[in-house]
Amino acid sequence: MLRQVGAIPFVIRETEPLVLMITSRTHERWIFPKGAVEEGETAAEAALREAYEEAGIRGRMLDQFAHEVQAVKQMSDGPHDLVVTYIPLHFAEQHDEWPERKNRDRHWVTLSDARKIAGGPDIHSALEGFEALLPNLHSIAKTK
Numbered sequence: 001m002l003r004q005v006g007a008i009p010f011v012i013r014e015t016e017p018l019v020l021m022i023t024s025r026t027h028e029r030w031i032f033p034k035g036a037v038e039e040g041e042t043a044a045e046a047a048l049r050e051a052y053e054e055a056g057i058r059g060r061m062l063d064q065f066a067h068e069v070q071a072v073k074q075m076s077d078g079p080h081d082l083v084v085t086y087i088p089l090h091f092a093e094q095h096d097e098w099p100e101r102k103n104r105d106r107h108w109v110t111l112s113d114a115r116k117i118a119g120g121p122d123i124h125s126a127l128e129g130f131e132a133l134l135p136n137l138h139s140i141a142k143t144k
Helices: 043-055 112-116 121-141
Strands: 002-013 016-024 058-062 066-077 078-094 106-110
Touching: 002 043, 002 058, 002 121, 016 043, 016 112, 016 121, 043 058, 043 078, 058 112, 066 121, 078 121, 106 112
Parallel strands: 002 078
Antiparallel strands: 002 016, 016 106, 058 078, 066 078
């Protein structure tokens, strides 16, 4: 089974959380940044790197709140089962230039809007896991 890590970038504006979603490379789906863990990286380091490469953002990984989601990845030889460990990323800064800027769009959305545009059951599962963590994230997001 394949394994990847992803980030769920978020910020809490007043009482409402916003999440940052990006388009897949083909622009067919709204997803969260994710990818493989490279040699020598922790899961949190890899998720933070993917968030910068794919969405141009930085922040603080809240790896104590990581949760796993089952997915299917379409590859050249067909579908493969995939487990993605999503880690909330408390947003700190957004860059105008980033490595995959020409390949992806990004958009801050409410959780309600995220559910409407989420690109598949795996992204819906990631959102559900994130929403379950919100009571904890509200207080942690206020601390540095």
